[in-house]
Amino acid sequence: MTDHVRLASPPSVPMADAAAWHRVVAASMAHDFPGVPAPAPEQIQAQLATPGLDSRRLTWLATASDDVVTGVAALRLFSSPGRDHLAELQLHVDPAHRRRGTGSLLLSAVLDACRADNRRSLITETAADSPGEAFCERSGFSRALTLNHLVLSLADVEWTEVDELADAERPGYRLAGWTGTVPDVLADAFAAAKNAMNDMPVGDLDYGTSQWDADRVRSMAEVVSGRGDTLLTVAAVHEDGSMAGYTEIVLPRGGTARAEQYDTAVVPAHRGHGLGLWVKAAMLRRLRAEHPAVTAVRTDNAEDNVHMIDVNRRLGFGTERRTHEYQLDLPTRPKPTPLTR
Template sequence: MRVTPARGRPVLWTAGEGAGVAALLLFTEEGNTHTAFLDVLAVRPEERRRGVGTALWERVREELLAQGRTSVAAMVDLGGPGQAFAEAIGFENVLPMAWYAQEIPAAAPDRAPRTPGYELLTWHGLVPDDWAPAAAAAHAAMEDAPTGDMDERIQTWTAQRLHTLQQLILDRGGDLSTVAAVTPEGEVAAYTEIVLPDPDGTSALQYDTVVLPAHRGHGLGRAVKRHMAAQAAARHPRLRRITTTVADENGPMRAVNEALGYRRERGVGIFQTKL
């Protein structure tokens, strides 16, 4: 099953008989039609150093120029052939990051952390309509997250946009859960999201974790992430690992993750080139 991306138009290329593949997302959302994201540019190991990757890149570049794009970004593992190739064709690391992993024990505790003045809520699938505006407003707090020198611009969050992007995860067969710390006044003060691409699998991806500026300093980041891990383990008995990326300059979130047992696995970066 093929699911159309919510944020742009995909373009795919193949080289030879499976020698290589490239996948590009041309953003169509307002404010980002000048840029794009290279989801994949991969060459089979036995086909490398034969010009396959360069040929694929030239086809990608031609499409970018034809569509009036002035930049393109990609996530690249550091220290390997991907970084060497990216730098050889003019990409620069504009946002150093790393992958972190948390091991989930077979019997994770399910006791909710104490959050005086806040209630912890868990939503599976789409955020309920009654909470969607407040959740969208909380997503807007991602604007102060590190973005380095990326050309991609943060979009305005609305309840409709939130539901559209969440529905895309569900349409692809994934399982999405959100844990939020909410105030008596109905504000989402903090939240975290987790996605299992395979609901029966052993691995999950931690998406955004955000604490609104007015509510920082109360341990809400740790609380929502700790509660999320316990909830996910109870909902998915086979789950053993949660992975996430954090920008190197995001010291507060790296400290939260370290306190929860996350360990750095490998460096990555958002690489970008101007056309």
């Protein structure tokens, strides 16, 4: 029998729906990403209840005739200038209920929402060589980017080398670090450095650009904190007061042993001085000292981001899996011509 789809948008996602959502995601990931831990139930609840930065989220659940949730979809609609054409999809179907039209039913609801919001591009991520790839290609998506997902076990780290890298002198630069929101004295410099991420490799994705200022970096930290996660940052500060580069780690709520790498960036004018390796080594040492319960760090890099992959390899990261970013180009309505007198 065909599944039924209903909209369940935050902030009104009931706990029962969040529990069902987690069950579907865990089953889907166990099938498509064997060995990769699924988010904990409290992480799923926080993601559903907490709006993302400069975006809003719509969610759908597909249910069978017995009201069992068989599939879920979350659509993130970006709202900041430079990205307000973009929507990002996460879609999971319980493997026990696949090939019954559930994914197509969810995608149809998602596409209706994208058209209603006049979105130009819809992107989604799927495991390499997985059923998700075939689903994307049948649905008209095109592969736009390949990501290498890397994991570092802290038990395997060569700490002597990491300490040497973190202690290395970088004339004209100093290290700074903080937890949560950036200190006010560094907020403007941090925002300027954040804009360096706009030249990261994105393949053929119509990803747009984000413009950062001090208020926006504070808002980002508030979003992370609102989910119950902990945000750690280590930065390289130039002697003129500008920020030359930084790296961010997020510790998910619930005391999980796996930390998640967020941004690492070096401002173009400061590249070629080993700053990316420097701040990442300092971050690893900080994890060892301040968060001994963390046993691994996960990151991902675009396949053509060879410099950052080399940095991660030197620190001991190994390949865990590969994923592909797919994109669907959507027709948009022309904006009305302003009336003139």
